[in-house]
Amino acid sequence: MSGRRVFFYVQHLLGIGHLRRAATIARALRKEGLSVAFLSGGPPVAGLDLGGAELVQLPPALTADAAFSGLVDADGRPVDAAWRERRRAALLEAFDRIDPQVVLIELFPFGRRAFRFELLPLLEAAAKRRPRRPACVSSVRDILVAKNDPGRLAETVSVTRRYFDRVLVHGDPRLVRFDATFAAATDIADLLHYTGYVVDGERPTERPGERGKDGEGEVLVSAGGGAVGEALLRTALAARPLTSLKAAPWRFVTGTNMPEAAAAALAAAAPAGVVVERFREDFPNLLRNCRLSISQGGYNTVLELLCAGARAVIVPFARGGETEQTLRAQLLAERGLCTVVDESGLTPEKLAAAIEAALAAGPARIGDIDVAGAAATARAVAALATAAADGTLPPLPRR
Numbered sequence: 001m002s003g004r005r006v007f008f009y010v011q012h013l014l015g016i017g018h019l020r021r022a023a024t025i026a027r028a029l030r031k032e033g034l035s036v037a038f039l040s041g042g043p044p045v046a047g048l049d050l051g052g053a054e055l056v057q058l059p060p061a062l063t064a065d066a067a068f069s070g071l072v073d074a075d076g077r078p079v080d081a082a083w084r085e086r087r088r089a090a091l092l093e094a095f096d097r098i099d100p101q102v103v104l105i106e107l108f109p110f111g112r113r114a115f116r117f118e119l120l121p122l123l124e125a126a127a128k129r130r131p132r133r134p135a136c137v138s139s140v141r142d143i144l145v146a147k148n149d150p151g152r153l154a155e156t157v158s159v160t161r162r163y164f165d166r167v168l169v170h171g172d173p174r175l176v177r178f179d180a181t182f183a184a185a186t187d188i189a190d191l192l193h194y195t196g197y198v199v200d201g202e203r204p205t206e207r208p209g210e211r212g213k214d215g216e217g218e219v220l221v222s223a224g225g226g227a228v229g230e231a232l233l234r235t236a237l238a239a240r241p242l243t244s245l246k247a248a249p250w251r252f253v254t255g256t257n258m259p260e261a262a263a264a265a266l267a268a269a270a271p272a273g274v275v276v277e278r279f280r281e282d283f284p285n286l287l288r289n290c291r292l293s294i295s296q297g298g299y300n301t302v303l304e305l306l307c308a309g310a311r312a313v314i315v316p317f318a319r320g321g322e323t324e325q326t327l328r329a330q331l332l333a334e335r336g337l338c339t340v341v342d343e344s345g346l347t348p349e350k351l352a353a354a355i356e357a358a359l360a361a362g363p364a365r366i367g368d369i370d371v372a373g374a375a376a377t378a379r380a381v382a383a384l385a386t387a388a389a390d391g392t393l394p395p396l397p398r399r
Contacts, residue, residue, distance in 0.1 A: 003033070003034070005036075005102075005385075006034050006035065006104055007098050008022065008037065008104045009039045009106060010022040010106045011041035011061070011112055014063050016255075017225065017300050017301075019040070019048065021141070021170070023051075024198050024199070024200045025374055026050045028051075029051075029382075030051040032375075032381070032382045033382070036050070036053035037053065037094065038050050039058060039091065039094060040057055041058045041061055042061065045256075046256075060074040064078070088117060095122060095125060101385040101386075102134055102137060102384050103126050105136070106140075107138070109156045110144050123136060127163060133393065135384035137166045138164050140167060140169055141169075141299050142169060142171025142175070142178070142299070143181050144324065145322055154184070156182075156184065161191075162396065167191045168193055170299075170373045170377070171196070172196055174368065174369065175331060175369055176327070176331055178192060181323075197299075197373045198373040215289040217248060217290075217291050219240075219355075220287060220294070220295075221252045222294075223254055223258065224295070224301055225256065225257040226256060228317055229254065230258060237252070237269060237270065239348040240274070242352035243356065244356060245292065245355065245359075248273075251274075252266060253277050253279065253286075255279070284308060287305060287308035287310050292310070292311045292312070292313065294313045294351070297316035297317065297325035298325060306371075309363045310363060312338040312339065312364055314329045314340050314341070315340075332364075336361065339361060
């Protein structure tokens with residue numbers, strides 16, 4: 001690799017939202033003229049568009065279950081010390097080979113604590129790099145899973161100030177500020193930089209004839225990557241005959257991570273007028289054309305909904321102590337941008353009532369929310385890469 005080089009570490013554990021957002025950023029980095037090595041620590045995902053970045057696949061790790069009770073390897077076995085040593089060695093070897101000007105790490109130290117065994121050595125190696133150290137940047141979404149442990153907060157602040165030059169928050173403070181879910185944000189305020197939201201694609205065209213007709217008039221039911229979406233899709237299928245849209249076409253997109261047996265069972269139960277598919281490459285276009293969207297509340301899905309201007313029912317994923325999707329959905333509902341139904345106690349009747357409420361409320365409008373976060377991230381990283389190459393980064397650690 002040549003020129004300004006970015007070492008981009010991403011670890012997805014359950015769904016593929018983190019990976020999709022990171023891939024969008026990688027494409028923006030490439031457009032900015034940067035060389036990118038994309039270090040993926042989760043299971044491989046076919047067809048991932050990295051814009052020409054080099055994919056470096058680490059030994060895959062994923063969560064044992066939806067409650068994030070532990071890490072397992074690609075064969076479903078709990079990871080052990082020997083596995084961790086192999087991962088750490090592979091990561092550090094890649095770092096030495098690529099010799100980057102920027103180390104960009106997705107979510108850590110605000111999450112992914114289970115990977116401290118390799119990320120702290122990586123950050124230490126970057127800090128000690130001579131003659132010129134690379135800039136270290138944390139890439140983090142707008143809303144974290146809420147933690148109230150003072151010791152955990154103090155540790156996160158300490159690691160951030162010791163190793164990181166910048167924290168890029170992929171959000172817009174006019175919708176939600178970082179301190180809403182990270183109570184110690186004032187302790188790192190000088191390192192925080194809001195990029196705007198990272199969205200795959202641009203705002204929808206105002207000329208429908210230019211965007212194709214697939215999905216027109218449909219109810220679009222989706223589950224993101226699909227790993228935890230089976231219950232929502234089954235409930236939506238049962239809710240269909242209870243709604244005023246029972247005669248409309250419905251399209252279910254299960255996501256590639258839904259177990260094959262679950263997707264097959266859903267397809268077998270689908271009556272006439274219902275299509276069940278695993279994946280749609282043109283999903284944003286389907287959102288623009290649909291009559292109503294029913295989905296979970298992940299970062300990527302919500303931003304695609306807003307950009308599409310779709311009527312939306314959101315059922316936030318809330319198992320395993322997850323709070324991120326619920327807060328995001330509530331903030332949007334307060335703005336009149338969606339109708340929210342709690343995952344707990346979800347029934348076909350409750351979902352049907354929410355569908356009618358969403359139809360009465362009208363479509364979402366993105367308004368003044370900043371969705372140019374991919375390009376802004378690329379510009380910020382490029383500037384740090386230039387400073388690292390010139391040797392003008394300030395010294396670390398910052399206390």
